Amino acid sequence: MDVKTLCLGVLTMGEASGYDIRQYFEKGPFSHFCQAGYGSIYPALAKALDEGLVTCRTESQGGRPDKKMYTITETGEAHLKARLHQPLTPDRIRSDYLVSFLFGGMIEPEHLAKVYDDYHKAFADNAALLSSLECDGVSPGRMFVRELGITMYSSVAKHLSDNREQFLTSVHSGEKS
Amino acid sequence: MDVKTLCLGVLTMGEASGYDIRQYFEKGPFSHFCQAGYGSIYPALAKALDEGLVTCRTESQGGRPDKKMYTITETGEAHLKARLHQPLTPDRIRSDYLVSFLFGGMIEPEHLAKVYDDYHKAFADNAALLSSLECDGVSPGRMFVRELGITMYSSVAKHLSDNREQFLTSVHSGEKS
DNA sequence: GAAAACATATATCAAATCGATATATATCAA
DNA sequence: TTGATATATATCGATTTGATATATGTTTTC
Numbered sequence: 558m559d560v561k562t563l564c565l566g567v568l569t570m571g572e573a574s575g576y577d578i579r580q581y582f583e584k585g586p587f588s589h590f591c592q593a594g595y596g597s598i599y600p601a602l603a604k605a606l607d608e609g610l611v612t613c614r615t616e617s618q619g620g621r622p623d624k625k626m627y628t629i630t631e632t633g634e635a636h637l638k639a640r641l642h643q644p645l646t647p648d649r650i651r652s653d654y655l656v657s658f659l660f661g662g663m664i665e666p667e668h669l670a671k672v673y674d675d676y677h678k679a680f681a682d683n684a685a686l687l688s689s690l691e692c693d694g695v696s697p698g699r700m701f702v703r704e705l706g707i708t709m710y711s712s713v714a715k716h717l718s719d720n721r722e723q724f725l726t727s728v729h730s731g732e733k734s
Numbered sequence: 735m736d737v738k739t740l741c742l743g744v745l746t747m748g749e750a751s752g753y754d755i756r757q758y759f760e761k762g763p764f765s766h767f768c769q770a771g772y773g774s775i776y777p778a779l780a781k782a783l784d785e786g787l788v789t790c791r792t793e794s795q796g797g798r799p800d801k802k803m804y805t806i807t808e809t810g811e812a813h814l815k816a817r818l819h820q821p822l823t824p825d826r827i828r829s830d831y832l833v834s835f836l837f838g839g840m841i842e843p844e845h846l847a848k849v850y851d852d853y854h855k856a857f858a859d860n861a862a863l864l865s866s867l868e869c870d871g872v873s874p875g876r877m878f879v880r881e882l883g884i885t886m887y888s889s890v891a892k893h894l895s896d897n898r899e900q901f902l903t904s905v906h907s908g909e910k911s
Numbered sequence: 912g913a914a915a916a917c918a919t920a921t922a923t924c925a926a927a928t929c930g931a932t933a934t935a936t937a938t939c940a941a
Numbered sequence: 942t943t944g945a946t947a948t949a950t951a952t953c954g955a956t957t958t959g960a961t962a963t964a965t966g967t968t969t970t971c
Contacts, residue, residue: 558833559831559956559957560956560957563833566833566836566837568916569837569840570919572820572906574919574921574922575920575922576920576921579920583815586836587833587836589827589832589833589834590828590829590833591828591829591832592826592828592958593957593958594957594958594959594960595920595921595922595923595959596922596923596924596957596958596959596960597957597958599921599922599923600922600923600956618877618919618920618965618966619917621920621921621964621965621966622919622921622963622964622965623920623921623924624919624921625920625921628740634748634840637837637840638840638841638851640931641834641837641840641841642841642842642845643901645830645831645834645849646830647856648827648828648829648830648831648832648856649769649827649828649829650766650767650825650826650827651767651768651825651826652825652826653735653822653825653849654769654822654825655766655767655768655825655879655882656735656740656764656767656768657818657822658875658878658879658882659743659763659764659873659875659876660746660814660818660875661874661875661877661878661933662873662874662875663746663811663814663815663818664759664815664818664819665819666900668819671965672822674903675822682825693767696836697838697839697901697904697905697907698835698836698837698905699836700904701835701838701897701901701904702832702835702836703899704893704897705832705835705890705894706894708879708889709792709890709893712885712890713882713886713887713889716880716881716885717884719890720878720881720882724874724878727832727874727877727878728874728875728878730874730895735929736927737927737928748944751949751950752949752950752951753948753949753950756949758939768919769929770928770929771928771929771930772930772949772951772952773929773930773931773948773951773952774928774929775952776950776952777927777928777952779950795936795939795948795949796936798935798936798937798948798949798950799935799936799948799949799950799951800951801948801949801950803951810952854930867952872945907923
């Protein structure tokens, strides 16, 4: 799912600027399972405009750079719908933290404990964040991914709580690498 | 954590070729939380060799291209260890499936059900795969990430089982987008 | 009340990564 | 024997990442 298609997805929820779209990927419900920065969003929007998948309206604002508001076209919706019916690539997780745990034996015990606690906090915080989200008038799809996220984050957070001492002691008991 | 550093990590477990390293990232315990293809591994090894982080030994084989066996150096180990004590970037999940569920209203019911079942199968399979792994003589770090993976995969698989009908009906009950 | 920090807004660029392809041979299955 | 899969290295275009540049408004802190 390339960034262009993801932008189309965001635009089905209403007119938005490149900056707005970035917010969806950084905060918002999207951020937990797809990311994109300005460096990919702006080129993607330019290409989408070029291909007639979106239209653009420039909104002048006092002082600040003009806001370019994008709206999805029928062609754009058709493109998104078609893409959603094509084969999907498997999920991909990138975790420096799990790599670190794998090589935990090479890390100073105090530092490893700190990293572990940070990791636990991140999962606990994400679970809490999703739980606190407003649910009124939210689409069933959004509701579903929210609940799946809560399940995932909280089960991992619990596992990390339950196995903290066991891991931190075993990883530094008389072995290398 | 760039590919060069990840390669060093693999090499702490013993001498390996670029092809071998690829296997670790495609199958093996690594594949679940970091990925890398030939296009990033070979350049990374060349750079690591250039910087003295690894040494290289060419193994001739009848017919097939020569095998280049890489070994991590002390400098390489120091580099890896230093990296493991530096700040880590947060985990990142990319899921076309969750994007699809978010826009489930735009997908034909039969197709959405198929996608859903594929997704469930992927999690169930991964949980089973990790559970079936040999544990004799495995390092505590490897053991830990394996168990965390089992927890994560099976909790999500269970959630997907438990909420299948609810999701598939609600997403197509009189609404758009 | 001034200074610093943060938010709004677009855009570009080098470096890293991804995904596909090329090359060559061995081995295993139909 | 034909085709598919595995071993092995390597490159290349396209995409993505992460940082930076530019310019101004708003909010917080000293």
